[in-house]
Amino acid sequence: MNDPDEDAIRSAAQFLKNGELVALPTETVYGLGADATNDQAVASIYEAKGRPQFNPLIVHVSDQKSAHQYVTFNASAKRLAEQFWPGALTLVLPRRSDCTLSLLVSAGLDSVAVRVPDHPIANRLLTLSGVPIAAPSANKSSEVSPTEAKHVIQSWPTEDTLGPRIVLNGGACEVGLESTVVDLTTQIPTLLRPGGITKDELERVVGKLNIADGTPDKPRSPGMLARHYAPSIPVILNATSARPGGALLGFGSDAKTPTVNLSKTGNLREAASNLFSMLRILDSETYNSICVSPIPNTELGAAINDRLRRAATRKE
Ligand code: TXA
Numbered sequence: 476m477n478d479p480d481e482d483a484i485r486s487a488a489q490f491l492k493n494g495e496l497v498a499l500p501t502e503t504v505y506g507l508g509a510d511a512t513n514d515q516a517v518a519s520i521y522e523a524k525g526r527p528q529f530n531p532l533i534v535h536v537s538d539q540k541s542a543h544q545y546v547t548f549n550a551s552a553k554r555l556a557e558q559f560w561p562g563a564l565t566l567v568l569p570r571r572s573d574c575t576l577s578l579l580v581s582a583g584l585d586s587v588a589v590r591v592p593d594h595p596i597a598n599r600l601l602t603l604s605g606v607p608i609a610a611p612s613a614n615k616s617s618e619v620s621p622t623e624a625k626h627v628i629q630s631w632p633t634e635d636t637l638g639p640r641i642v643l644n645g646g647a648c649e650v651g652l653e654s655t656v657v658d659l660t661t662q663i664p665t666l667l668r669p670g671g672i673t674k675d676e677l678e679r680v681v682g683k684l685n686i687a688d689g690t691p692d693k694p695r696s697p698g699m700l701a702r703h704y705a706p707s708i709p710v711i712l713n714a715t716s717a718r719p720g721g722a723l724l725g726f727g728s729d730a731k732t733p734t735v736n737l738s739k740t741g742n743l744r745e746a747a748s749n750l751f752s753m754l755r756i757l758d759s760e761t762y763n764s765i766c767v768s769p770i771p772n773t774e775l776g777a778a779i780n781d782r783l784r785r786a787a788t789r790k791e
């Protein structure tokens with residue numbers, strides 16, 4: 476039972492390729508995985524977790540070479556990857572301009588957190604699916620991280636259709652603690668979250684680390700990060716039309732001549748999957764403001780509105 480057969484991993488790989496969620500064991504904790512290049516699949520992770528915010532997600536890849544497709548490594552990043560991958564270390568690195576990962580995995584940052592897990596099932600799944608896997612810990616937003624398959628099933632009983640299509644059972648996680656997260660986009664590497672690899676172990680490889688503000692239990696909120704993306708023009712919420720010279724980011728069929736529409740059918744998952752890319756499209760020299768149609772504050776709407784409110788308060 477602790478060793479799902481090849482067929483189970485194969486079906487999980489197929490679910491991922493179809494844009495569906497799967498739960499997978501890693502050496503740290505169980506992850507709720509989706510194809511990291513598929514906007515809608517990534518949006519459904521946030522939907523399943525019921526988070527009122529878009530926190531950036533860790534993208535799991537097979538090896539360092541695969542990570543190079545999406546992010547750029549400096550010398551410290553290379554040293555850390557060589558020393559600790561596969562393993563319980565997540566590196567936050569600058570997104571490449573040609574990065575094909577969903578913008579939602581970065582939740583508006585210019586960086587991506589990447590990790591090569593050290594678990595035969597996770598690694599087999601990466602190989603069979605051939606896609607990078609975005610995976611936060613497989614728990615709902617207020618719950619603790621799952622270290623056994625049954626914890627995942629407790630979070631999403633079978634009648635909960637938002638949960639994973641399959642839970643691969645790999646037994647108890649060996650590390651049982653989330654990965655250590657290190658930000659390498661800062662001059663001196665910054666420890667964002669303590670975890671499976673200790674600060675001392677890291678400092679032996681790259682020298683002194685900065686420690687992010689906040690406590691170990693409450694890592695620095697991604698929303699507070701300086702490089703968090705916000706449009707450079709004013710954003711006005713709950714609008715019914717564009718302002719002169721401005722754009723209208725619509726939602727639903729009522730939106731009057733939207734410049735672009737987050738979801739014509741009023742589907743919140745589709746809206747979430749389009750949010751970051753559409754904000755970027757409208758934040759151009761063509762427009763002087765972005766008006767946004769009202770978005771219901773239910774389910775994923777809460778996270779969408781949270782993001783839009785931040786974008787709006789930045790500029791007005
Ligand atoms: O061990 C783990 O890391 C597990 C397994 C499944 O890999 N995953 C996990 O994911 O704990 P999650 O989403 O629960 O935590 C990810 C952490 C969060 O603190 C998030 O803010 C941070 O990583 N993070 C992700 N991307 C980031 C980015 N681009 N910049 C800064 N922090 C980032």
Ligand code: MG
Pocket residue numbers: 611612620
């Ligand atoms: Mg978590």
